[in-house]
Amino acid sequence: MGIDFTVLSSVIAELASFDVILMLFAGVIGGIFLGSLPGLSATMGIALLIPITFGMEPVAALVLLSAIYTSAIFGGSITAILIHTPGTPSSAATAMDGYQMTLRGEGLKALGTSTVCSVIGGVVSAIALLILAPPLAQISLKFSAPEYFLMAVFGLTIIASLSTGAMIKGLAGGLFGLLVGLVGVDMMTAYPRFTFGKAELENGISLIPAMIGLFSISQVLMQAEILHSAKKKETVVVELKGKVFPDKKDWLKIWPTVTKSSVIGLLVGILPGAGGDVASWVAYNEAKRGSKNPENFGKGEIEGLAAAETANNAVTGGAMIPLLTLGIPGSAATAVMLGGLYIHGLKPGHELFTQNANIIYAVIIGLILANILMGIFGLTMARQVVKVASIPFYILAPVIIVLSVVGSYAINNNMFDVYVMVAFGLIGYLMRKTNFSTAAVVIAMILGSMAEIGYRQAIVMSKGDVLAYYFSRPISIILMVLIALALLTPLLQKWKSRKGIKV
Amino acid sequence: MRNIHLDTFIGLLMLLVSAYFYYLAQNMPPEPAEFPKLVISILIVFSLVIMSKGVLLTLRAKKNGTIVDHYFERIRGPMAVYLGLCVYVGLIELLGFFTSTTIASAFFMLLFGMRSYIKLLLVLIGINVFIYLLFVWQLKIVLPAGVLI
Numbered sequence: 128m129g130i131d132f133t134v135l136s137s138v139i140a141e142l143a144s145f146d147v148i149l150m151l152f153a154g155v156i157g158g159i160f161l162g163s164l165p166g167l168s169a170t171m172g173i174a175l176l177i178p179i180t181f182g183m184e185p186v187a188a189l190v191l192l193s194a195i196y197t198s199a200i201f202g203g204s205i206t207a208i209l210i211h212t213p214g215t216p217s218s219a220a221t222a223m224d225g226y227q228m229t230l231r232g233e234g235l236k237a238l239g240t241s242t243v244c245s246v247i248g249g250v251v252s253a254i255a256l257l258i259l260a261p262p263l264a265q266i267s268l269k270f271s272a273p274e275y276f277l278m279a280v281f282g283l284t285i286i287a288s289l290s291t292g293a294m295i296k297g298l299a300g301g302l303f304g305l306l307v308g309l310v311g312v313d314m315m316t317a318y319p320r321f322t323f324g325k326a327e328l329e330n331g332i333s334l335i336p337a338m339i340g341l342f343s344i345s346q347v348l349m350q351a352e353i354l355h356s357a358k359k360k361e362t363v364v365v366e367l368k369g370k371v372f373p374d375k376k377d378w379l380k381i382w383p384t385v386t387k388s389s390v391i392g393l394l395v396g397i398l399p400g401a402g403g404d405v406a407s408w409v410a411y412n413e414a415k416r417g418s419k420n421p422e423n424f425g426k427g428e429i430e431g432l433a434a435a436e437t438a439n440n441a442v443t444g445g446a447m448i449p450l451l452t453l454g455i456p457g458s459a460a461t462a463v464m465l466g467g468l469y470i471h472g473l474k475p476g477h478e479l480f481t482q483n484a485n486i487i488y489a490v491i492i493g494l495i496l497a498n499i500l501m502g503i504f505g506l507t508m509a510r511q512v513v514k515v516a517s518i519p520f521y522i523l524a525p526v527i528i529v530l531s532v533v534g535s536y537a538i539n540n541n542m543f544d545v546y547v548m549v550a551f552g553l554i555g556y557l558m559r560k561t562n563f564s565t566a567a568v569v570i571a572m573i574l575g576s577m578a579e580i581g582y583r584q585a586i587v588m589s590k591g592d593v594l595a596y597y598f599s600r601p602i603s604i605i606l607m608v609l610i611a612l613a614l615l616t617p618l619l620q621k622w623k624s625r626k627g628i629k630v
Numbered sequence: 631m632r633n634i635h636l637d638t639f640i641g642l643l644m645l646l647v648s649a650y651f652y653y654l655a656q657n658m659p660p661e662p663a664e665f666p667k668l669v670i671s672i673l674i675v676f677s678l679v680i681m682s683k684g685v686l687l688t689l690r691a692k693k694n695g696t697i698v699d700h701y702f703e704r705i706r707g708p709m710a711v712y713l714g715l716c717v718y719v720g721l722i723e724l725l726g727f728f729t730s731t732t733i734a735s736a737f738f739m740l741l742f743g744m745r746s747y748i749k750l751l752l753v754l755i756g757i758n759v760f761i762y763l764l765f766v767w768q769l770k771i772v773l774p775a776g777v778l779i
Binding site for chain 2: 179181182295296298299302303305306309313315316318320321344347348349351352353519520521522524525526528529532533536537540542545546549552553556561578579582583
């Protein structure tokens with residue numbers, strides 16, 4: 128199955144509506160500003176905005192969320208280049224060479240390069256999503272209970288394996304998420320599990336309030352920690368001068384890097400749990416490794432800037448491929464977006480590209496448009512973005528807290544969800560302080576029901592011989608090999624580094 | 631206590647919570663209890679691994695005469711914010727959403743270092759107007775009303 132061109136006219140009609148255009152602009156501009164604010168991330172922005180999208184049409188809501196996702200990553204780069212303050216973790220590699228270029232009097236050129244590379248990375252990955260997602264969604268048709276169970280396990284193990292230096296904690300975070308997901312009435316027997324007699328818990332712990340707590344409240348608490356200890360830093364904006372766009376010579380130099388980094392970003396995005404930060408560093412290191420002048424990296428090398436900027440935005444479309452085709456989020460931000468899909472009654476997989484094709488194609492094309500708009504606004508708003516980045520946290524903190532409270536309440540119009548958000552805020556903070564992954568908890572909460580139903584149905588289908596049943600199914604074998612690789616690769620790398628073997 | 635690695639306590643806490651949930655699962659019928667028991671059993675194993683790692687790191691630090699890592703050196707600020715959040719949420723049903731939001735927002739701004747009362751007033755008006763326009767007027771959400779509004 129390829130792209131369904133018969134829905135093209137309805138896709139255009141969806142995208143041409145006033146609401147969708149408004150949300151596209153709001154998402155791009157809001158995302159750029161949000162990303163530029165140090166300490167605020169795309170994930171947090173999406174988590175806070177999901178309750179607001181509740182009353183919207185699905186296309187407008189999802190276009191808003193995906194525009195915020197891609198633009199926030201780019202927004203973080205503007206402050207990384209101009210004031211050496213990465214707005215998001217994805218822009219940390221950008222700051223290395225981008226700020227050096229600014230100091231050298233090439234700030235405008237750095238911004239121009241960053242903008243064009245981000246647009247290229249974003250558009251390439253969105254086009255890849257458009258082309259690859261429909262046939263990949265068909266694979267889900269070949270999946271039965273054992274494959275769904277193994278797919279959920281694979282999603283969790285790969286997230287854990289990417290939890291830098293803390294694989295056990297990554298896995299434990301995932302198991303905690305599974306446990307949280309088990310609260311509520313059992314779907315197959317209607318038996319209430321871990322509800323402690325509370326009627327509010329019978330439908331389970333609401334995902335959106337839990338996510339708002341884990342990502343937004345925990346971030347406010349983290350910021351509260353550095354507030355009194357950090358010395359006030361004066362923001363110095365270097366005068367911007369010179370040409371906006373790189374010349375032909377620069378283009379010829381960075382073109383191979385841009386191509387390679389687009390592919391790296393796309394592939395890293397597809398891997399569950401690895402976001403823009405991982406992609407930008409991998410692409411940066413690859414560019415350095417392949418460069419004729421590796422010694423210039425970190426000193427204002429345009430290739431380094433291009434690599435990081437292309438890759439971090441190329442992650443966006445890539446991360447949405449497993450999300451839309453199999454319901455496995457490719458990053459923390461897309462895990463939150465999955466919550467957005469669910470509240471609009473959309474289920475990832477083959478159905479999304481057949482029954483809801485007009486919605487999903489409109490969202491994907493909306494993502495391409497968002498990337499292009501991001502480039503236009505990025506260049507025109509850069510100076511204003513830097514001003515917004517200096518908004519003090521004493522204004523942002525109450526805004527985030529109030530939005531978290533009202534957003535959690537608005538999902539079901541009840542205070543219990545607010546209490547859930549408050550509880551998960553503390554859990555999220557403690558987890559982040561002790562190197563546990565909050566993203567693993569959210570992804571496990573999402574994958575929990577898929578894992579359990581798959582596990583229980585597979586036992587019934589196997590008629591007593593579970594192992595033989597799993598090993599009789601080719602896709603199951605592939606998934607088991609992938610799970611083993613996800614678990615063993617970090618251990619092998621650790622062993623090799625201890626032995627001093629170069630990987 | 632200060633010389634014990636935090637992972638020891640985290641592992642222990644995880645172990646106690648897991649054991650309690652396993653006990654709850656024991657009282658369930660076999661079918662709905664099967665998957666929870668599997669998840670909790672693996673969690674118990676990981677709790678033990680994390681706890682053992684904490685003990686090993688503590689012993690290593692003692693042997694080398696070094697101080698173990700402490701993640702909670704600067705917890706006072708976050709805890710003040712969290713306490714403020716709990717009081718804020720508690721006040722919503724008592725005083726009403728807008729009144730408690732105004733009090734809580736002013737508290738958080740002052741706590742985070744806002745010193746200009748004019749700015750504080752403007753931000754308070756901005757937050758309340760934004761919430762009213764978006765959630766009450768546009769999304770038709772009925773926000774909790776207490777003694778006040």
